[in-house]
Amino acid sequence: MTETFHELDHPARLLMGPGPINVHPRVLRAMSVQLLGQFDPEFTGYMNEVMALYRGVFQTKNRWTFTIDGTSRAGIEAALVSTLCPGDDVVVVNAGRFGLLLAEIAERCDAKVTFVEAPWGTVVDPQAVEDAVKRVRPRLVACVHGDTSTTMAQPLDEIGAICRAHGALMYVDATATLSGMDVPVDAWGADIVTAGLQKCLGGPSGSAPITISDQAAEHIFSRRHVEKGLAGTGGAAGAGRRIASNYFDLAMIMDYWSEKRLNHHTECAPMLFAARECARLVLEEGLAARFERHAKAGAAMTAGLEAMGLSIYGDKAHKMTNVTGIWAPEGVDYDRVKVRMRTDFEIEIGSAFGPLTGKIWRIGTMGVNARKHAVLQTLAALEAVLRWEGFQAPAGAGVDAAAKVFA
Template identity: 80%
Template sequence: MTDTFKDLDHPPRLLMGPGPINVHPRVLRAMSVQLLGQFDPEFTGYMNETMALYRQVFQTQNRWTFLVDGTSRAGIEAALVSVLAPGDDVVVVNAGRFGLLLSEIAERCDARVTLVEGEWGKVIDPQAVEDAVARVKPRLVACVHGDTSTTMAQPIEAIGEICRRHDALLYVDATATLAGMPCPVDQWQADIVTAGLQKCLGGPSGSAPITISDRAAEHIAGRKHVERGIATAGAVSGAGRRIASNYFDLAMIMDYWSDKRLNHHTEAASMLYAARECARVALEEGLDARFARHASAGAAVVAGVEAMGLSVYGDPAHKMTNVTGIWIPAGIDGDRVRARMRTEFEIEIGTAFGPLTGKIWRIGAMGVNARKHAVLTTLAALEAVLRWEGFSATPGAGVDAAAKVYS
């Protein structure tokens, strides 16, 4: 007899790491709606609605605001492979794991990468970015808004002004901040911004919202893209060089999301339903209210862990509101604490990358989990496990301090 394994039946877990997080119940319900054909007028109507919704979420007037099918990394890769041709110069702002990711993808495009590097736990001085841009004269500047590996949020508006002065395109990875911290794309003067659903938007990983300025769209459309060896777009400035990916060719994806509806792929209907509902939930709450809720949750986490006698990692002036890094106390096994949080309380908190491996925990409070009860429950569980592991913490101090933030 074939072993088909057992039903999916794991216990509900409170996901309080840096993402993914628990999915909003409305989004789960939307994902259960029956599929439609990708050219069904009702379905293409949902596509148009999703574009309109995400213009508001991204705080932009960009015509080209839509979804790339795949995780948030799919949006990142689509942006970079569609803009960068072999030999193009790109300046990458790097102060964390995900800045390194941008440089890795750019290198795979055979672009010439110039890194503007900073210390983990801090942001990079915009003057250092300007110096590099003035020297290199890049096609593109690429940076991360909120890097969850360091919990720092890079100021973007100054970089947008630099790019306009030097006629460079600006790409921003806002995976971890969209709908949780202000991401005013037009005010930033950003040309391409991508995100994912699984963090502040409160959805599942698997769809990457993207918005593209007119000048970036013109550059993307101007590059020659080829399907089955047949040129389908003319070559203009900087082009004549084939885009390395068919799936991530934004010019072709834009044709699919345009009124022409040129076939490119079969849209992931359930993920479109999820993304559409994520945006509806965010906009019904109101972006300002949502930003304030995430800020309150982050402040409560900070107050709680400090009241326990723990220290917060990184520059507080540039800390993301929705993710907090916490130094692991000397003599405490960080992995064991995380394991006991999961087995004893069904709560997940995050570990760390690179030079911070084994040194900090990361607690995320975002989306549906940026709520008082989720924050207080997590702090109570962390305090209990720390005391069981021999760390001296005043019982109730963390919860009391966090509750004061909310009061």
């Protein structure tokens, strides 16, 4: 007989890594609401409400603002596969793991990638981006706003102006920053921006908010009617440029989210309800207040870690407010610290990627966890674990320093 296993009953851990984070209780409640048919007028009304709400979250007037069914990477892939044609040039602003991801997806679209790079722990100089754009004349410039692999936030004001000046579309991956740091889509002049619920928005992974400018939408729609037989033949505008993916075809998805309601997929109702409630929470709190809350929690975490004698990773002038990297002290068992945080205190902190593997831990202060109690609990637990591991952190110094920031 096949084993049925036990009912789900795991500890309610405090998720203080770089994401996912704990889901807001109101979002959990929204996800438990009974399903509706995808063309039920009440359900399509909810879809319209989601579009309106996320215009506020993205700080945009873009008509095409909605959600993609899938994780934040689904939003990234939909944006790139629907925008880039085979042979297109794309400039990728890269200073971490997720800049490399943008390049990998662009290469799978048979685009030609030009990197503008900076060492991990720093950000890219906008002048280097402009030099590359002038040289390459790309269709798209692709950037990550906050790269959780390095905890750095790339300034984007100048890059948006560069794209507008040279006729390039601008794509931004704002997965880790939307609603936690300022993401002024229209002020940046960004053409496509995507995110996910599982970071500052305080929801579960599985829905990817996206906003698309009229200029980008026009380009995407121009690829909708290209016939398969034209692929690779060159010649007329649009020839060989049909969007290669069905699921991630933004032209089809936009038709689904339009008044036409042309069937593309069956919308995941619980995720739509979750995305809707996440946005409601953001706008009820107010963007300015929410950014301030995330900034204060991040500053308190940083102050507490430094008071414990730990070193912050990367260029502090460009540090994300909502994710902090700390160097693991010499002589401390890197993996065992993470394990003991989880098993002794039910708190999760993050490890690292690539060249930082085994060298830094990453601690997030996002969404419902960007609050005083979560910061103080994490610092107190980390101090205890580090002392058990032989690192002489000053007793109580981390909590005291963080509490002063909140005070």
